[in-house]
Amino acid sequence: MNSDGSVNKYKARLVVKGYAQMFGVVFSETFTPVARMDTIRMLLALAAQKGWTLHQMDVKSTFLNGYLEEEIFVEQPEGFFVAGQENQVYQLKKALYGLKQAPRSWYSRIDAYLQNLGFIRSLSESTLYVKGAEGQILVVSLYVDDLLITGSCREQIDKFKEEMKSAFEMIDLGGMTFFLGMQIFQKQNEIFMCQHKYTKEILKKFNMEQCKPTTTPMNQKERFCKEDGAGKVDKKLYRSLIGRLMYLTTTRPDIMYDVSLLSRYMHCASEIYFKVAKRILRYIKGTADYGIKFSQVGKFNLHGYSDSDWAGNIDDMRSTSGYCFSFGSGVFSWSSKKQEIVAQPTAEAEYVAATASANQAVWIRKLLADLNLQQNESTQLFVDNQAAISISNNPVFHGITKHFKIEFFFLREVQQEGKVKLLYCKTEEQHADILTKALPKLKFEYLRQKLGVCSFKAKEENC
Numbered sequence: 001m002n003s004d005g006s007v008n009k010y011k012a013r014l015v016v017k018g019y020a021q022m023f024g025v026v027f028s029e030t031f032t033p034v035a036r037m038d039t040i041r042m043l044l045a046l047a048a049q050k051g052w053t054l055h056q057m058d059v060k061s062t063f064l065n066g067y068l069e070e071e072i073f074v075e076q077p078e079g080f081f082v083a084g085q086e087n088q089v090y091q092l093k094k095a096l097y098g099l100k101q102a103p104r105s106w107y108s109r110i111d112a113y114l115q116n117l118g119f120i121r122s123l124s125e126s127t128l129y130v131k132g133a134e135g136q137i138l139v140v141s142l143y144v145d146d147l148l149i150t151g152s153c154r155e156q157i158d159k160f161k162e163e164m165k166s167a168f169e170m171i172d173l174g175g176m177t178f179f180l181g182m183q184i185f186q187k188q189n190e191i192f193m194c195q196h197k198y199t200k201e202i203l204k205k206f207n208m209e210q211c212k213p214t215t216t217p218m219n220q221k222e223r224f225c226k227e228d229g230a231g232k233v234d235k236k237l238y239r240s241l242i243g244r245l246m247y248l249t250t251t252r253p254d255i256m257y258d259v260s261l262l263s264r265y266m267h268c269a270s271e272i273y274f275k276v277a278k279r280i281l282r283y284i285k286g287t288a289d290y291g292i293k294f295s296q297v298g299k300f301n302l303h304g305y306s307d308s309d310w311a312g313n314i315d316d317m318r319s320t321s322g323y324c325f326s327f328g329s330g331v332f333s334w335s336s337k338k339q340e341i342v343a344q345p346t347a348e349a350e351y352v353a354a355t356a357s358a359n360q361a362v363w364i365r366k367l368l369a370d371l372n373l374q375q376n377e378s379t380q381l382f383v384d385n386q387a388a389i390s391i392s393n394n395p396v397f398h399g400i401t402k403h404f405k406i407e408f409f410f411l412r413e414v415q416q417e418g419k420v421k422l423l424y425c426k427t428e429e430q431h432a433d434i435l436t437k438a439l440p441k442l443k444f445e446y447l448r449q450k451l452g453v454c455s456f457k458a459k460e461e462n463c
Helices: 037-050 102-116 154-167 196-205 235-248 253-268 271-286 346-370 386-393 406-416 431-435 441-450
Strands: 055-059 067-075 089-094 128-131 138-143 146-151 170-175 182-187 190-194 290-295 303-308 320-326 331-338 379-383 420-424 453-455
Touching: 037 138, 037 146, 037 190, 037 290, 037 331, 037 346, 055 154, 067 102, 102 138, 128 346, 138 154, 146 154, 154 170, 182 196, 196 235, 196 271, 235 253, 235 271, 253 271, 253 320, 253 331, 253 431, 290 331, 303 346, 303 431, 320 346, 320 431, 331 346, 331 431, 346 379, 346 386, 346 406, 346 420, 386 406, 386 420, 406 420, 431 441, 441 453
Parallel strands: 303 379, 379 420
Antiparallel strands: 055 146, 055 170, 067 089, 128 138, 138 146, 182 190, 190 290, 290 453, 303 320, 320 331
C-alpha cells in the first residue's frame, strides 16, 4: 500500500510450514539483525544537516536470495502436484518464506556482497554499512528487504543502485517517502517524518474517529496501581491498543511516557487504564499530522537531556528514567523506562538515569565515528540535579553512594575519558521532563516544541 492508502502492487508468496522444522536438524541459529529505529532517525537527522537525499530500494522475493546450508525437503504444494510424481518432494537450495533460517540466510548473503563492494560494517550497528571518506561517503542501512541509501555524492548512489540491481532483483523506489508505516517528506536541508496514515488507522480500528480531541495525553494528577478496584477489560483489546500506540512512539516522543506507563499493566488491564489509553487516542486525534522535524543547524554537535522522577510507581516505588538526544533540531533518540532498582534519595534516581543516558551517548558516538563524523568534544548531557553531577565528578557523598551498584560508576569513567560531560540545567529547561511524568498543558506544549515535534502544516517559525 502507498502512504495514501492506494494499492502499490500485489504480492503472492509460496510459504513453507516452518513449524514442522526440527531444531538442530534442519535449522539451528535463527537470529538476524535489523536496523534500530534510533539509527534510522539519526540518518534522517544527518541527511537534513548535510543536505543529503535519502533513497530506498526494495528486494523482490527477499528470502529466495539466501542460500541454505542445511538439507531441507518440502512437500509439493497442494494443487501444484507434478503429474506422475505426486509422492516425490522438493529439495531446497534457497530459502523460502516460513523457514526458520530464511532471514539469517538472506542477511549472510547481502552482508557478504556489500563487504565485497568495499563497504565497512559498523561494529556498533550490524545493519549499517559505510564506504568512502567524508567527502565521498556512501551509507547503507539494511532493514530486512529494505535498503536505505544516502551519501554526499549522487553519482556514487546511482552506481551503487546499478550494482545492486545486477546482483539481486530489486525495485528502485527513488527518494524515501514511505518506510515501515512512516511518511517521510524531504526538502533541501529539511526532513519531516510522521505516521499520519498509521494514526488514522488506529483511530478507525478503535472507533475514535469522531472523538473530541484533548490538549495533553494524560491528566497530570493521574496515579496508577495494579489493584485499583476497577472492573477488568478485555486483555486482548487492551494489548492491541497499547501495542499500536507503542509503534506510534517511533515518531511521537510526546506520548512516550504515557504509553510506556500503560504498557506496565498489560496483565491486569482495568477500566481505568483503558480510559487513560482512550485519552491518548483523543490527544492524537487532534495531533494526527504531528511528527519530528529535522533541519540544518549552525552548530552541529551531539547533546542530550537526562531526567528522572522519584518513586513514581506506587506498586514497587521505582522511578522512571528518561533521556533524549539531538544534533540541534529534532530529537532522534529517546527513551522512557522504569528503573530496575528502588532509588532511595532523589540524587540516586537522577544518577541512575544519567548513567543510562551516558550508555546511549557512548553508543551514538561510536556510530558517528563509523560514519567518519567523530565527536572530538565531550557530549554534553544536561541534568537538573546538582547532587547527581557532583557524585559523577568525584568520589564524595559516601553516605549517599555507599550502596550504589558498581555498574553505575561507569558514569565517572566516561566523564574522566572526556566522552560525556554532565552539565546542570534548570528544571524548566529540562527537555526530558516530558519523558518522566505527566505535565500541565503549557509546559507540555513548550517541551513538545523543544523536542522538535510539530505539525506538518505548521509554519516554520511555529515548528
